[in-house]
Amino acid sequence: MTFSEALITAARRYCMEHRTYWMTRYANERTGQDFPVYTYSDKDYDLFPRYNMLAAILGELELLVGKPDVSRDTLVQLGLSSQLPFNDSEEHPIEIAAMQQEREKFVHFIQTITPEALDQIAPLPHRRRLNTAEKEVVDQQLLERWNYDGDYWDPIVDKCHTELLYLAKANITKEDYQAIISFIGGYAATYLLEATEEGVITEIAVGEFHPDCYETAYCDYQYEWIIYGSHESTITFAGEQLLAFIRQLFEGREDLFNK
Numbered sequence: 001m002t003f004s005e006a007l008i009t010a011a012r013r014y015c016m017e018h019r020t021y022w023m024t025r026y027a028n029e030r031t032g033q034d035f036p037v038y039t040y041s042d043k044d045y046d047l048f049p050r051y052n053m054l055a056a057i058l059g060e061l062e063l064l065v066g067k068p069d070v071s072r073d074t075l076v077q078l079g080l081s082s083q084l085p086f087n088d089s090e091e092h093p094i095e096i097a098a099m100q101q102e103r104e105k106f107v108h109f110i111q112t113i114t115p116e117a118l119d120q121i122a123p124l125p126h127r128r129r130l131n132t133a134e135k136e137v138v139d140q141q142l143l144e145r146w147n148y149d150g151d152y153w154d155p156i157v158d159k160c161h162t163e164l165l166y167l168a169k170a171n172i173t174k175e176d177y178q179a180i181i182s183f184i185g186g187y188a189a190t191y192l193l194e195a196t197e198e199g200v201i202t203e204i205a206v207g208e209f210h211p212d213c214y215e216t217a218y219c220d221y222q223y224e225w226i227i228y229g230s231h232e233s234t235i236t237f238a239g240e241q242l243l244a245f246i247r248q249l250f251e252g253r254e255d256l257f258n259k
Contacts, residue, residue, distance in 0.1 A: 001121070001123065002068070003115075003118065004067070004068055004069055004070040004071075006118040006119070006121045007070060007072065007075065007110075007113075007118060008061060008064055008065060008070055008075075009121050009122075009123060009124050010113055010117070010118055010121045011057075011061050011075055011106075011109075011110060012058060012061050012062070012065075012124055012127075013121070013124065014106065014109050015054045015055070015057050015058035015061065015106070016058065018050075018051075018054050018102075018105075019051045019054040019055055019058065020051075022047060022048070022050040022051035022054070023051045025047055026044070026047040026048045026051065029043065029047065030044055030047070031043050031044060032044045040092075042094055045092045045094040045095045045098065046094050046095075046097075046098050047098070049091075049095040049096075049098045049099045049102075050098050050099070050101070050102045052084055052099070053082070053084065053098075053099040053102040053103065054102055054106070056082045056083060056084050056085065057078065057079055057082045057102075057103075057106055059082075059085075059129060059200065060078050060082050061075075061078065062127055062128060062129035062202065063128075063129045063131060064078075065126070065127065065128040065129075066128055072110055072111060075110045076107050076110055076111065079103050079106040079107045079110065080103055080107060082103070084099075085198055125204070125205040125207055125208050126191065126203070126204065126205040126208075127202060127203075127204050127205070127208060128202065128203045128204075129200060129201070129202045129203075130201045130202065130203060134201075135201045138193060138195070138201050139201070141223050142195065142217070142219065142223065142226075145223040145226075146159075146160060146162075146219075146223070146226045146238060147159045147160055147161055148160075148195070148217055148226065148228070150195060150197070150199055151197075152215075152230070153217065153228045153230075153236065154166065154228070154236050154238075155230075155234055155236060155258070156230050156232060156234075160236075160238055162238055163238065163243060164236055164237060164238040164243070165236070165237050165238075165243055165246055165247075165257050165258060166234050166235060166236040166237070166257070166258055167234065167235055167237075167250075167256055167257065167259075168233060168234055168256070168259060169212065169229075169233040169234065169235060170233065171253075171256045171259075172211075172212075172235065176249060176250075177210070177211060177212060179249055180211050180227075180245075180246075180249070181209060181210065181211070183242075183245050184206065184209055184218075184227075185206050185207070185209075187220075187225075187241065187242075189206075189220060189221060189222075190205070190206065191203045191204060191205065191206065191221065192204050192205075192206055192208075192209050192218055192219070192220060192221075193218065193219050193220070193221065194209075194216060194217075194218055195216065195217045195218075195219075196215065196216050197215035197216070211227050211229060211235050212229065212235075213229035213235075214229055214230065214231050215229070215230060215231050216228070216229055217229075224239050224240075224241065224242075225237070225238065225239025225241065225242040226238050226239060227242070
């Protein structure tokens, strides 16, 4: 890896590992109420904003994947300026402090990691967030080909103008998932496109694909197929070759389709 590649990879690893750490702590230590209203305690405000901020920084880092000559200063400024998406609510003072601490810890990591440490950084699977111009092209193609506009899609909302099949996740086995992953891996090119409900589109390595997703769509760069997972635990498939494969995979279980 070049210096820039190693630096971005190290920064991505830092955010991923620390985000997982804080998510685990929040899951295990949350003290707010779940019912009748979901509330946060002061302790909660010192936990969950940390992984949200790390996720925001990680998203900005993914925009830099593949770019040459990325400097430490660039990543320092990125860490200091990253903001949470769609954050319109008034922030709690403890929340503000927690997010600032995570920014500062990230900056310290970037400023102090040594060239020797960067030489030991293992590569990560390809994951590059598309810039605004690239995203506009993909958005238009998805809309024209599949009538997918980034919002709810079939079967939650009747949008697809071509034939499709959907399945409840409860009816998809581990073996089914692996077969679908293998089919996509053998059928697709090097990279896939991932579109999330936040309006983010990311170019990912085929090996990063898994159909067990929520409010996320996957497709290839030729837009010949699409897979969409909903919050209601359904997975929808469209595209001639993909549908032929799904029918073959579920032969004898056709009663599970579109239920």
